[in-house]
Amino acid sequence: MLRALCLTAVMALMAPPGNAQATGASPEATSPAAAPKTLKPIERADATPAGKLKNPYKVSDQTIVKSGQALFVSAACSGCHGGTGGGGICPPLTDGVWIYGGDDDTLFRLVAYGSQTLQSKGYTRKAEENVVAPMPAMGTVVASDDDLWRILTFIRAQYHGPAECQFGCPKSGDAGH
Numbered sequence: 073m074l075r076a077l078c079l080t081a082v083m084a085l086m087a088p089p090g091n092a093q094a095t096g097a098s099p100e101a102t103s104p105a106a107a108p109k110t111l112k113p114i115e116r117a118d119a120t121p122a123g124k125l126k127n128p129y130k131v132s133d134q135t136i137v138k139s140g141q142a143l144f145v146s147a148a149c150s151g152c153h154g155g156t157g158g159g160g161i162c163p164p165l166t167d168g169v170w171i172y173g174g175d176d177d178t179l180f181r182l183v184a185y186g187s188q189t190l191q192s193k194g195y196t197r198k199a200e201e202n203v204v205a206p207m208p209a210m211g212t213v214v215a216s217d218d219d220l221w222r223i224l225t226f227i228r229a230q231y232h233g234p235a236e237c238q239f240g241c242p243k244s245g246d247a248g249h
Contacts, residue, residue, distance in 0.1 A: 113184035113220045114211035122193075125177040127221050131229040140226025143219050147210060157230045163201040168233020171199050174240030179224055184211035199241070 117125065129136045144150055144157070157165035172178050172187070172195050182190050186209030214220045231238050 111217045112211060113180065113214050113217050114209070116217035117181050117184045117211070122181075123175075123177050125180045127176045127180075127224055127228075129221055129225040131225060133225070136222055136225050137229045138226075140222035140224070140229075143214070143223045144226050147214050147219075147223065149210070149223065152205075157227050159203065161203065162205050162207075163203050165227045166230045166232055168231070168237035168241065169199050169201050170237070170240045171197055171201060171204065173198055174237065176224065176239075178240070179227075180217075180220060182207055183214070183220060183223070185209055186211075 111119070129140075131137060145155070149157075150160075152160055152162035153165050154160040159165075159167075163169070163171065168174075170178075172182050172190060178190075178195065181193070181195070185193070187207040189209060190207075211220075214223065228238070234241075
């Protein structure tokens with residue numbers, strides 16, 4: 073019994089902040105915002121089961137939206153998708169046409185991995201856009217998973233497509249990625 077308690081204490085001390093399993097806290101007690109913010113987007117995507125990535129930010133938080141806009145520009149997203157995500161030489165990000173899906177998990181992985189790696193992980197195209205090009209992997213360009221969530225919050229804040237498609241318009245019978 074004492075050995076088990078010592079092991080639990082050592083694991084808790086070695087665990088990164090916000091790690092619910094290592095500290096013994098229930099997963100429900102740990103919010104996404106409490107997760108460590110030091111992982112590269114690819115590391116976060118690799119460490120999280122498919123369908124479990126959720127944006128901790130809301131489009132109503134203008135401080136996050138503004139920081140996301142600055143990150144969007146500094147990561148060169150605007151070079152292809154336009155200054156506000158409305159399109160350019162690549163598809164718009166604001167019109168409700170989500171090529172691989174519009175849920176948080178899919179968008180995070182698409183940006184982190186790029187479209188080719190995303191497809192190799194079993195994700196398929198769900199929609200077509202007038203301008204379609206491969207999405208490059210930006211998971212090493214965007215400094216952290218927190219920065220990527222801020223960028224995605226900025227993109228969501230620019231959305232002007234159909235309300236029912238803001239997080240994707242799944243086809244009837246679509247069973248995920």
